Amino acid sequence: MPRIKSLEDLKKIKENAKDLTSARSEGKTRVVIGMGTCGIAAGARKVMDAVLAELEKRGLHDVTVETTGCIGMCQQEPLLDVIRAGQGRITYGKVEPEDVPRIIADHVVNGTIVQDKVIGRAD
Amino acid sequence: MALYRAHVLVCGGTGCVSSGSEGVLTALKERIAAKKLDNEVMVVPTGCHGMCEMGPIVVVYPEGVFYCRVTPEDAQEIVEEHLFKGRRVERLLYKESETLKGVPNYKDIPFYSKQVRVALRNCGYINPDNIEEYIVRDGYAALTKVLTEMQPADVIAEVKTSGLRGRGGGGFPTGLKWEFCARAAGDKKYVICNADEGDPGAFMDRSILEGDPHAILEGLLIGGYAMGADEAYIYCRAEYPLAIKRLQRAIEQAKEYGLLGDNILDSGFSFDVHIKEGAGAFVCGEETALMASIEGQRGMPRPRPPFPANKGLWAKPTNINNVETWANVPTIIRNGGAWYAAMGTEKSKGTKVFALTGKINHTGLVEVPMGLTIREVVFDLGGGILGGKKFKAVQIGGPSGGCLTEEHLDLPISYESLTAAGAIMGSGGLVVMDEETCMVDVAKFFLEFTQAESCGKCVPCREGTKQMLLMLNKITSGEGTLEDLDTLEELALMVKEMSLCGLGQTAPNPVLTTLRYFRDEYEAHIVEKRCPAGACSALLRYIIDPERCRRCGLCAKACPVSCISGDRQTPYVIDQDKCIKCGACYEKCPFDAIDRR
Numbered sequence: 001m002p003r004i005k006s007l008e009d010l011k012k013i014k015e016n017a018k019d020l021t022s023a024r025s026e027g028k029t030r031v032v033i034g035m036g037t038c039g040i041a042a043g044a045r046k047v048m049d050a051v052l053a054e055l056e057k058r059g060l061h062d063v064t065v066e067t068t069g070c071i072g073m074c075q076q077e078p079l080l081d082v083i084r085a086g087q088g089r090i091t092y093g094k095v096e097p098e099d100v101p102r103i104i105a106d107h108v109v110n111g112t113i114v115q116d117k118v119i120g121r122a123d
Numbered sequence: 124m125a126l127y128r129a130h131v132l133v134c135g136g137t138g139c140v141s142s143g144s145e146g147v148l149t150a151l152k153e154r155i156a157a158k159k160l161d162n163e164v165m166v167v168p169t170g171c172h173g174m175c176e177m178g179p180i181v182v183v184y185p186e187g188v189f190y191c192r193v194t195p196e197d198a199q200e201i202v203e204e205h206l207f208k209g210r211r212v213e214r215l216l217y218k219e220s221e222t223l224k225g226v227p228n229y230k231d232i233p234f235y236s237k238q239v240r241v242a243l244r245n246c247g248y249i250n251p252d253n254i255e256e257y258i259v260r261d262g263y264a265a266l267t268k269v270l271t272e273m274q275p276a277d278v279i280a281e282v283k284t285s286g287l288r289g290r291g292g293g294g295f296p297t298g299l300k301w302e303f304c305a306r307a308a309g310d311k312k313y314v315i316c317n318a319d320e321g322d323p324g325a326f327m328d329r330s331i332l333e334g335d336p337h338a339i340l341e342g343l344l345i346g347g348y349a350m351g352a353d354e355a356y357i358y359c360r361a362e363y364p365l366a367i368k369r370l371q372r373a374i375e376q377a378k379e380y381g382l383l384g385d386n387i388l389d390s391g392f393s394f395d396v397h398i399k400e401g402a403g404a405f406v407c408g409e410e411t412a413l414m415a416s417i418e419g420q421r422g423m424p425r426p427r428p429p430f431p432a433n434k435g436l437w438a439k440p441t442n443i444n445n446v447e448t449w450a451n452v453p454t455i456i457r458n459g460g461a462w463y464a465a466m467g468t469e470k471s472k473g474t475k476v477f478a479l480t481g482k483i484n485h486t487g488l489v490e491v492p493m494g495l496t497i498r499e500v501v502f503d504l505g506g507g508i509l510g511g512k513k514f515k516a517v518q519i520g521g522p523s524g525g526c527l528t529e530e531h532l533d534l535p536i537s538y539e540s541l542t543a544a545g546a547i548m549g550s551g552g553l554v555v556m557d558e559e560t561c562m563v564d565v566a567k568f569f570l571e572f573t574q575a576e577s578c579g580k581c582v583p584c585r586e587g588t589k590q591m592l593l594m595l596n597k598i599t600s601g602e603g604t605l606e607d608l609d610t611l612e613e614l615a616l617m618v619k620e621m622s623l624c625g626l627g628q629t630a631p632n633p634v635l636t637t638l639r640y641f642r643d644e645y646e647a648h649i650v651e652k653r654c655p656a657g658a659c660s661a662l663l664r665y666i667i668d669p670e671r672c673r674r675c676g677l678c679a680k681a682c683p684v685s686c687i688s689g690d691r692q693t694p695y696v697i698d699q700d701k702c703i704k705c706g707a708c709y710e711k712c713p714f715d716a717i718d719r720r
């Protein structure tokens with residue numbers, strides 16, 4: 001481990017270690033994936049893997065990934081919600097792993113909702 | 124570094140470890156690996172959450188779901204339901220009472236929602252064994268600020284502005300004490316962290332040491348720079364092995380990262396920290412006794428002056444502060460003294476950690492702004508009295524604190540208000556008592572502790588506490604006289620006035636406050652030979668009612684001292700002279716024919 005010699009060194013360590021605790025802080029954009037039996041049967045695991053891979057690729061620290069149970073829209077699974085400050089909760093349906101980079105880039109990062117996949121909105 | 128979508132925090136404080144949290148941690152890791160979630164879910168051992176009675180505690184982020192009394196068998200359900208499928212495990216959620224629905228989120232639990240955590244800010248939130256988690260939480264930023272931007276005098280001025288006062292009991296203004304030490308002549312100086320935590324029932328210092336050891340190191344470093352000291356001792360009681368282990372680990376890591384040792388941050392400032400294990404006596408927590416103990420001598424207090432600031436450890440200028448005091452320092456430097464001073468009352472600034480115990484629904488550690496009332500702490504955070512019973516009194520400040528009553532419930536807690544009422548802030552112990560507690564017995568209980576811990580050096584404390592205890596024993600066994608009460612009070616005041624150190628000066632507090640607020644209970648023991656709370660066994664009488672007695676003889680068989688006589692014709696009677704008041708007959712009688720008075 002390099003010795004800390006200055007404020008810059010300390011900041012560097014802090015930046016690099018950010019992921020250590022990032023999931024524990026609040027007030028960030030949330031991605032919620034439906035992981036009920038229906039979701040898993042429809043391929044939610046692959047969607048989850050794609051989300052985690054995409055976030056890591058883009059180095060997005062201030063996004064949390066949560067799972068949720070069945071919400072009764074089983075025919076639309078896999079479901080993925082994005083909750084971004086000021087935009088309420090947007091639910092995407094029939095999400096394929098291929099859709100994930102688009103949702104992350106457009107909605108999570110830039111705030112532009114991916115309209116063709118939206119099946120529900122809530123505040 | 125891989126991105127972990129969920130963090131499972133498992134409490135590794137002494138309380139949760141003893142209720143089995145290490146097994147929970149292992150089981151969670153196993154189940155997570157079995158579900159192949161180990162690349163996306165991280166398991167983190169943390170320090171104490173304060174709600175030890177509910178342990179082992181597990182918190183799942185990002186949702187912040189709070190699970191309590193988790194067993195290794197629950198691990199599978201937490202992993203499969205919550206982490207895999209996203210369904211909270213309802214039965215493990217915290218419940219305000221058995222009948223209510225579970226409260227899913229950490230921050231919505233009343234025990235936590237009113238707290239303001241400064242000294243405890245990282246406890247239960249970070250992995251204490253990982254310096255980088257501390258750094259992510261702004262750790263060592265205050266040290267960097269101090270070494271690169273501030274003169275020692277600026278640091279002291281900031282601490283003075285904060286209004287921080289010693290959390291070890293005395294409540295002396297910390298900034299002023301630092302200034303005395305900084306001004307003292309001499310080129311070798313020491314700083315000491317008092318981690319002896321001798322008050323029975325208090326465990327805030329242990330929680331900080333175990334849950335956030337780097338905060339103590341950073342506090343000591345800042346103090347060392349401000350006062351011109353290059354060496355620190357942490358005097359930690361040997362009964363805290365986990366705290367010592369975490370401290371040792373923290374010291375090693377800080378050295379690796381160049382935050383301890385020579386020429387820290389290229390500033391020219393060098394600093395070293397040693398751990399000294401305590402010798403196991405309560406009095407060793409007193410600062411002059413503590414320093415004697417570090418020097419290898421018998422831990423006995425000496426008269427002051429000279430004060431440690433001028434002549435302390437090895438006769439060098441020394442500053443000694445309590446664990447909680449040191450833990451506040453980095454945050455005060457980072458946020459500014461004014462930020463800290465904005466909390467609390469006029470003369471008691473900031474926050475204080477209290478250890479709630481006794482007949483209260485939620486025992487544990489809470490950190491609240493000064494100035495909250497006793498009622499808010501006992502009823503809002505502590506959830507009120509156990510079993511719906513009536514509040515009677517609260518002992519504040521440890522064994523040398525005082526008992527306050529219902530009339531004090533709305534008293535805002537501060538150093539001044541507590542002292543005026545006859546109690547002390549002490550280390551922040553808060554023992555709650557209900558209507559079934561005998562106040563004479565309570566005074567005796569605490570005095571037994573201080574009497575046994577008196578080091579014997581000065582006569583008022585050694586002999587005075589002994590005589591007081593004899594008088595209390597006389598009263599609780601029904602042999603006291605009303606004159607004894609006057610003598611007891613007189614003696615108590617004398618011990619308070621004339622003892623050498625804080626032990627003797629405060630030991631009479633429980634007696635004096637109970638005499639002041641519950642004199643009628645003392646009088647009942649003396650005049651009526653009766654203990655109103657039914658707690659003093661010597662004053663109890665077990666009497667068999669001849670009308671109700673069915674002469675079965677079970678009581679006589681149960682009596683361990685064979686003091687019950689009777690037969691099929693004559694009702695049974697208890698020989699009061701021989702009775703040892705064990706209550707065995709009372710428990711056994713199938714006809715409820717025995718009265719207890």
Ligand SMILES: Cc1cc2nc3c(=O)[nH]c(=O)nc-3n(C[C@H](O)[C@H](O)[C@H](O)COP(=O)(O)O)c2cc1C
Binds near residue numbers: 292405
């Ligand atoms: C009998 C006795 C026991 C004490 N025990 C402790 C203790 O366990 N921990 C502590 O911090 N201070 C204890 N003190 C207070 C210390 O003497 C000293 O005031 C304190 O460490 C100063 O730190 P502070 O200004 O940060 O409170 C005790 C005092 C007395 C008289």
